[in-house]
Every structure is written in C-alpha cells, then in structure tokens.
Amino acid sequence: MTRRSASLALITGLAAALALSGCAGSASPEPTGTVDPDATLTVGLVLEPTNLDIRHTSGAALEQLLIDNVYEGLVTRTQGNEITERLASSYTVSDDGLTYTFTLNDGIVFHSGTPLTSADVVASLQAVRDDESMQGHSELAGVASIAAPDASTVVITLTAPDQNFLFSLTGPAGLVFQNGDTTDLKAAANGTGPFTLGTWRKGSSISLNRNDAYWGEKAGVGEVVLDYIPDFTAGVNAALDGSLDVLTAVDPNLAPQLEKSGDFVLTEGRTTDKGTLAFNNAKAPLDDVRVREALRRAIDHDALVAAVGAGQTMYGPIPELDPGYEDLSDIAPYDPERAKELLKEAGHEDLTLTLTIPSFYGTTVPQVLVSDFSKVGVTLKVNSVEFATWLEDVYSNKDYDLSFVLHVEPRDFVNFANPDYYFGYDNPEVQSLYAQAKAETDEKKSAELLAQAARLVSEDHAADWLYNGATITALVPGVQGFPEDSINSRIDLRGVTLSK
Numbered sequence: 001m002t003r004r005s006a007s008l009a010l011i012t013g014l015a016a017a018l019a020l021s022g023c024a025g026s027a028s029p030e031p032t033g034t035v036d037p038d039a040t041l042t043v044g045l046v047l048e049p050t051n052l053d054i055r056h057t058s059g060a061a062l063e064q065l066l067i068d069n070v071y072e073g074l075v076t077r078t079q080g081n082e083i084t085e086r087l088a089s090s091y092t093v094s095d096d097g098l099t100y101t102f103t104l105n106d107g108i109v110f111h112s113g114t115p116l117t118s119a120d121v122v123a124s125l126q127a128v129r130d131d132e133s134m135q136g137h138s139e140l141a142g143v144a145s146i147a148a149p150d151a152s153t154v155v156i157t158l159t160a161p162d163q164n165f166l167f168s169l170t171g172p173a174g175l176v177f178q179n180g181d182t183t184d185l186k187a188a189a190n191g192t193g194p195f196t197l198g199t200w201r202k203g204s205s206i207s208l209n210r211n212d213a214y215w216g217e218k219a220g221v222g223e224v225v226l227d228y229i230p231d232f233t234a235g236v237n238a239a240l241d242g243s244l245d246v247l248t249a250v251d252p253n254l255a256p257q258l259e260k261s262g263d264f265v266l267t268e269g270r271t272t273d274k275g276t277l278a279f280n281n282a283k284a285p286l287d288d289v290r291v292r293e294a295l296r297r298a299i300d301h302d303a304l305v306a307a308v309g310a311g312q313t314m315y316g317p318i319p320e321l322d323p324g325y326e327d328l329s330d331i332a333p334y335d336p337e338r339a340k341e342l343l344k345e346a347g348h349e350d351l352t353l354t355l356t357i358p359s360f361y362g363t364t365v366p367q368v369l370v371s372d373f374s375k376v377g378v379t380l381k382v383n384s385v386e387f388a389t390w391l392e393d394v395y396s397n398k399d400y401d402l403s404f405v406l407h408v409e410p411r412d413f414v415n416f417a418n419p420d421y422y423f424g425y426d427n428p429e430v431q432s433l434y435a436q437a438k439a440e441t442d443e444k445k446s447a448e449l450l451a452q453a454a455r456l457v458s459e460d461h462a463a464d465w466l467y468n469g470a471t472i473t474a475l476v477p478g479v480q481g482f483p484e485d486s487i488n489s490r491i492d493l494r495g496v497t498l499s500k
Contacts, residue, residue: 033478033499038222041479041498043491044235044247048203048228051186054172055127055134060408060489063172065226068492069208070111071191073174074102074121074154075166076492079485081272081321081410083166087116087176087192088154097161097441102154108215110178111189111196118148123179125156136173139164161439163446167411194219194494204228208493220481220497239264245479245498248487250472252309264474269484271311272319272410273469275365278394278403281462282424285348286401292461294342295402296332298376304368304466311470316458319468321486322411323443324450328458339376352379353401356394359384365404365466395422406469408488413450416457425462429453 049061068076074088088102108116129140145157183190189197194214198207205227210219229235232251239247240261258264279286286292301313316328343349366382373380394400417434419426430453437449475482478499483491
C-alpha cells in the first residue's frame with residue numbers, strides 16, 4: 001500500500017469512533033485496594049477488527065489490539081510518539097544515516113515456544129519490503145539489504161537516509177513473525193508479546209491472556225477482555241452497569257453521566273487526529289488563495305472546538321505530538337471582516353459551496369461551518385454521504401469543493417507534499433523541504449525543515465485544520481497505568497493493573 005492509502009485506512013478504521021471523541025477534565029485514578037496480579041480487565045472499545053491478519057489488513061482496530069500486546073517490533077513508540085527499543089535492547093545509526101544495527105534482547109520466545117533469532121527479523125522485514133500486498137511495503141521500499149551477521153544482531157542498510165525509517169518500524173511494517181510459521185493469521189496469532197490471543201467472540205469481544213513465558217516484564221493482569229460496543233450510549237450504559245473497568249472513546253455529551261455516578265475517573269488524552277477541512281485546491285474558486293484564506297478567517301475555531309467538545313485548536317498540518325509542530329495561529333486568526341474583504345477582492349461576494357462529509361461524523365461540524373460562512377456571505381450546502389461514496393467522489397475522483405474527515409495517522413505531512421493527493425495542493429517548495437527533511441540525518445534539523453514546510457502550507461491556506469482531537473477514557477478507580485495519549489491507534493496494555 002502507498003502511504004496515502006495507509007493513512008486513509010486509518011481514517012476508515014477510526015472514523016465512526018472518533019466522530020465525537022471528546023474532552024474531559026484530565027485526572028489520574030487514585031489507587032484503591034490491593035493490586036490483583038490475576039485480575040481480568042474489561043475494556044470497552046468501539047471498532048472490532050474484521051480479521052486478525054495485521055500483515056495484510058489495515059485499520060487502527062488491529063493496531064490497538066495487537067501491536068505491543070501480541071506482536072512486537074525491534075522498536076516501538078511511546079504515548080508521546082517517541083521511539084524506544086522493544087525487541088532490540090539497543091540500536092545504532094551510522095553517521096551517514098544509511099546503516100541501522102540492532103542488538104536483540106536475550107530470551108525472546110514466540111508464543112509457539114520457538115526462540116526468536118535475528119533470522120526471524122530478517123525474514124519478516126524482507127517479506128514486507130518485497131511483497132506489495134503487505135502493510136508497510138512502501139515504508140520499507142528504501143531498504144537496500146537486511147542481514148543477520150549473528151543470531152542476535154540485525155543490520156539494515158538503506159539506499160538513502162530516511163528520517164522516518166525508525167518510526168516506520170514502530171508500525172505494522174516492523175512487526176516480527178516466526179519464520180516459516182503456518183499460523184492462520186486471520187483467526188489466530190503467534191507473536192512474542194506479553195499477551196497471547198485468547199477467545200474471539202465475533203461481534204462481541206476478544207480476550208488476551210497473560211504470557212507467563214514473556215521475555216520481558218510480565219503483564220500486570222491475568223486477562224484482558226476487549227468488549228466491542230459500537231454505540232456510544234450503549235458503551236456508557238455498559239460502564240454504568242458494572243460491565244466494564246475501562247471505557248474508551250467516551251462521547252463528550254455522555255461523559256457527565258459517568259462523572260456524576262462517582263464510579264469513574266475520566267482522563268483526556270492527546271492524539272494526532274486532525275479534523276481537516278479539505279479545500280479542492282485544483283478547482284475554482286478554491287484555486288484562488290484569497291478564497292481559501294477567507295474561508296479560514298471566517299471560522300471561529302475556539303467556538304467550534306467548544307461545540308465538538310474535543311481537543312484544541314490547530315492552525316497547521318502538523319499536530320503537537322509530531323516533529324515539526326509550530327503554533328501557526330498567527331496565520332489565519334478569526335476575522336470575518338477580513339474574510340469579506342478577501343472574497344470581494346476575489347470577486348466572490350456571493351459564493352455557494354458544497355461540503356461533502358461522511359455521514360457518521362454527525363452534524364456538529366457542518367452546523368458550525370454553515371453558520372460561520374453565512375456571516376461572510378458564503379452559502380454552504382452540506383452533502384452527507386456514505387463513506388464508500390466519499391471514497392469514490394472525494395478521495396478517488398477529487399469531485400468536491402470542501403470536505404471534512406479526521407486524519408488520524410501520525411507523521412502524515414507527506415499528504416501535502418504529494419500533488420496527487422485529494423487535496424490537489426501542488427507546491428514544489430513544500431515538496432523540496434519535505435524531501436530534505438526526510439533525508440536529513442539530524443533529527444532536530446529535520447524537524448526544523450518540516451516546520452518551514454508546514455508554515456508554507458498554512459500560508460498557502462491549502463486546507464483548514466479545525467481541531468486537534470482528544471479522546472476521553474473512563475476508568476474505575478482500581479485501574480492503574482492505562483494509557484491516556486494516542487490510544488486511538490495504540491494501546492499498550494502490559495503495564496496496566498487492577499486492584500481488588
């Protein structure tokens with residue numbers, strides 16, 4: 001898959017769950033009772049995977065379930081998107097940024113009982129690099145060779161420096177599987193992680209059991225049951241009736257019910273979710289930068305965030321958790337009078353546009369936009385469509401004026417450096433800066449280049465970023481160590497404990 005299709009896959013996987021991901025007072029549960037090492041932790045999630053083959057199937061539902069819990073890579077990432085070792089005890093990068101040398105931890109064993117060696121790593125990564133059908137294939141396209149000089153060492157050589165390479169290894173592209181294994185990955189699993197796959201009751205739940213043979217620190221609970229509850233109200237009701245210890249993706253409109261019960265602590269987590277108002281840069285009148293700037297200045301972002309009940313304002317393409325973030329609120333502040341002036345200069349004082357939006361996002365965002373745009377003389381028609389229609393009309397055929405989706409993938413600035421992406425944005429200087437940032441071996445310098453490119457994108461008003469989403473999680477007070485940030489795409493359950 002291309003990186004843009006991988007990004008879209010995450011949109012597909014999380015769209016319904018994140019339509020109203022919201023905001024709550026952040027707090028940490030106070031410990032109660034004695035930690036029960038054999039406890040069963042029950043977690044409410046929204047989207048269930050369609051199958052378990054994370055090598056060939058995209059979607060955040062699979063990553064939430066499997067990465068770091070059942071399968072592991074050489075490296076992983078923290079809640080703050082920092083890269084850290086996992087199967088590798090250490091790694092080094094050559095000065096020219098081309099050679100990565102990983103040393104494996106001792107005693108790693110697959111769930112099948114077979115010890116892991118560097119040969120398993122080599123086979124796993126080579127399969128992704130060579131097979132276009134595998135998730136992360138495009139991310140390893142720049143790998144020249146993968147070698148195992150001994151049983152505990154892996155050496156990866158790139159054809160050119162790639163600042164994103166290590167981060168790519170934290171996702172599906174970098175997961176390690178047993179070489180020659182015949183496990184049916186659609187229905188079963190054989191990883192190295194702190195949990196083994198338990199029972200999958202399709203349409204209901206999936207359980208994970210602690211792996212007592214795990215090579216690292218053992219999981220803090222004996223079992224985790226992931227209950228899939230696609231309806232937000234039903235999820236809250238399940239929490240209130242005592243069926244859940246944790247409820248993720250709490251609808252902000254329903255959060256007060258959990259708070260008032262006194263039985264839950266609500267935490268607010270940061271994400272890389274970008275509520276993106278896409279402009280069709282290649283189509284009149286959106287090909288006029290004055291029109292795009294006018295639309296941005298017409299939107300009261302603070303009021304919109306309050307209406308959605310989620311996260312924080314965002315004025316550029318890079319969220320706070322990603323390299324290259326900069327506060328760009330100075331570029332297009334709320335100024336409806338200036339918006340009117342710009343529309344007049346562009347000859348569009350009486351403008352009608354259509355917003356194409358997947359129906360599962362609800363009406364909150366469209367209502368705010370319709371109201372704000374009307375104040376500057378722009379009539380906004382809302383075309384609410386099924387997601388399959390959005391994929392065909394907007395994403396594939398680029399037949400739209402404005403659109404809204406939640407882009408959730410981290411480090412996806414490449415979308416604005418790709419003139420073929422559905423935004424229709426083509427700026428050679430941005431493309432050059434992104435290429436330089438990717439090839440830059442110094443992490444700080446790479447981030448500075450990304451920041452320069454992001455400012456140009458915002459100054460071009462290539463899109464509007466309505467908000468940087470947040471997610472609410474409700475926990476019973478006995479739960480400790482449950483991740484707060486970035487859980488829309490990753491939930492490392494190893495460190496979670498539950499008190500009696």
